[in-house]
Amino acid sequence: MAVDEFRTFDLGDFPLLSGQVLHDAKLAYQTYGTLSATRDNVIVLPTFYTGTNTRNEGFFGPGRAIDPSRHFIVSPNLFGNGRSSSPSNTPSPQDGPRFPLVQMWDNIAAQHRLIQDHLGIEKIALVAGWSMAGCQSYQWAAQYPDxxxxxLPFCASAKTSTHNFVFLEGVKAALCADQNWNGGNYDSPPEAGLKAFGRVYAGWAFSQTFYRERLYEQLGFRSIEELMQDWEQDHLQGWDANNLLVKLATWQTSDISAGPLYKGDFKLALSAIKARATLMPCTQDLYFPPEDNEIEARHMPNAIFRPYDSPWGHCAANPGNDKGFTEQLDVNIRELLEE
Structure with missing residues (x-):
């Protein structure tokens, strides 16, 4: 990993929504572009479940709606992703399975300290992101509405649905069934569990149409088995098992109304969002369905519901998969930034 791929902001002993404290917490981030003299060109791109700030670089570039020549982009990494404080890089007694529950509230509170206290930024022009990154955009708007x-959350939701929660329980169970899992106290990676995690996930990440029409061939796979083996290797080589489960717990507890501001009143939290919003689900997403966003938009004062149909399902948003999705995403972003 190149030393310049990210920077680290020291948070010290960081209080969590659960009442616990994450000791010597660190928030990894990277910035791109230059902050304008009026400090009005700030775009925040949080990271998705298996993402890092480096992976986010596929969502912007020269000539794109988000362009480092015009915008100051801040990309903070989720707790648990191996760059920010995570089970894999935190010393005892909060290492491995002893890492505390970190919720969306905590991630955004840490990002707020980075952006306001460390970078001296008072206004954010746009928070956008795919999947868990999109969930963070809702959280930002509810937690710091002014x-x-x-x-612009795409393929995301303001609150993890019950069905989404159950999907995540399935991949978690596949991982933890490995005999080497040992409650997270493994001496070597639980390889069988990580492979199973990837195989199960592959069935949810794309739509039924994707498999029916053999679109995996466009990714260079000659068979479904090749695709699933690729997902196995991605999770086996790229991710620590405890890190995956910490972020999964963050995802499962995602709810913009959790915390002292709204005390579980979801509709109140949605109605408190002042930001202009374009909600962009994929109609064939199996775990962030458009129905959830349609409901959210009814309670948000400045929201537009703009679904996109794609057989790529949740992975329509992955850069390079669906050119049409990328083009529509840029259209939506430009529209929001020009208002």
């Missing part, structure tokens, strides 16, 4: 001017 700071965020626009959000």
């Amino acid at each position: 700071m965020v001017q626009a959000i």
Whole structure:
């Protein structure tokens, strides 16, 4: 890993929504572009479940709606992703399975300290992101409604649905069934569990149409087995098992109404979002279905519901998969930034 791929902001002993404290917490991030003299060109791109700030670089570039020549982009990494404080890089007694529960509230509170206290930024033009990153955009707008001017969550939701929760229980169970899992106290990676995690996930990440029409061939796979083996290797080589489960717990507890501001009143939290919002689900997403976003938009004062149909399902948003999705995403972003 190149030393310049990310920077680290020291948070010290960081209080969590659960009442626990994450000791000597660190938030990894990277910035791109230059902050304008008026400090009005800030775009925040949080990271998705198996993402890092480096992976986020596929969502912007020269000539794109988000362009480092015009915008100051801040990309903070989720707790648990191996760059920010995570089970894999935190010393005892909070290492491995002893890492505390970190919720969306905690991630955004840490990002707020980075952006306001460390970078000296008072207004954010846009928070956008795919999947868990999109969930963070909702959280930003609800937690700091006077700071965020626009959000564009794509393939995401403001609250993890019960069905989404159950899907995540399935991949978690596949991982933890490995005989080497040992409650997270493994001496070597639980390889069988990580492979199973990847195989199960592959069935959810794409739509039924994707498999029916053999679109995996466009990714260079000659068979479904080749695709699933690729997903096995991605999770086996790229991710620590405890890190995956810490982020999974963050995902499962995602709810913009959790915490002292709204005390579980989800509709109140949605109605408190002042930011202009474009909600962009994929109609064939199996775990962030458009119905959830349609409901959310009814309770958000400045929201547009703009679904996109794609057989790529949740992975329509992955850069390079669906050119049409990428083009529509840029159209939506430009529209929000020009208002």
